[in-house]
Amino acid sequence: MKILVLQSSGRASGNTARVAALAEEALRSEAVRTGESLVLEEIHLAQRGLHACTGCRSCFDRGERTCPHADDLLAVKAKMSEADGLVLAGPVYVNDVNGIMKNWIDRLAHVCHRPEFAGKVALLLATTGATSAKHTLRSMQVPLWTWGYRIAGSQWFKTGATTSMEEIRRRHAERISHASSRLFQEIRGRAFMRPSFISLMIFRIQQAGWSMAKKDSIDYAYWRDNGWLDSRASTFFFPHRANPIKTRLAGLIGAAVAAMTL
Secondary structure, eight states, X not given: XXXXXXXXXXXXXXXXXXXXXXXXXXXXHHHHHHTOOOEEEEEEGGGTTOOOOOXXXXXXXXXXXXXXXXXXXXXXXXXXXXXXXXXXXXXXXXXXXXXXXXHHHXXXXXXXXXXXXXXXXXXXXXXXXXXXXXXXXXXXXXXXXXXXXXXXXXXXXXXXXXXXXXXXXXXXXXXXXHHHHHHHHHHXXXXXXXXOHHHHHHHHHHHHHHHTSOTTSHHHHHHHHTTOSOTTXXXXXXOOOOOXXXXXXXXXXXXXXXXXXX
């Protein structure tokens, strides 16, 4: 099993880094307990120097490798592709994700068109000085849903401006451990084979949208080549074990949403 820990704080040893470190500690404990092989890799987005998206649409229209920015984005994306799971951690800035994370999401916008992370599982973690992080977690969750991830859980932690590792451990270690254990077990138990109602619905909305795309677009070709455009043949990115009634209902609601919005 391989899990990528990706965090967006500009502080290399701040609250977010400490929460992420406790998540890594819990994941290693799960690996020892179960006898599962585990490879953990950590990426600090602040150290990757990702340029701001300029909205040129080159990744949409001609493919992500035509992006004018020669930076580490595709290397980060390759690490995501190699991993079975993702721990995504970031701080709250002005009641939302911080700019580093938002830019990373924006730079991966092409994956909203060409989802390639189906079958992977993510855990979302946020730290906040005082306010709620629910909106922040939502900003993290929605793109990952669209990219194909299964969300194993999302947790936020009130930490104050700066909190010692000892205090974070005392106040939050139990919740971090529980959330990390769930991520580990969902990957190990292949829970992605039972996609959630919302994941099934999002797939149907995307399917409807890209079936109407221009036939010469790379997005249409991507969906066509993966065999995802026929709603009778494909109800998700891969054959799955979700309840047939849930699958059918999610498809109907997704089709209805698509009809109203596309």
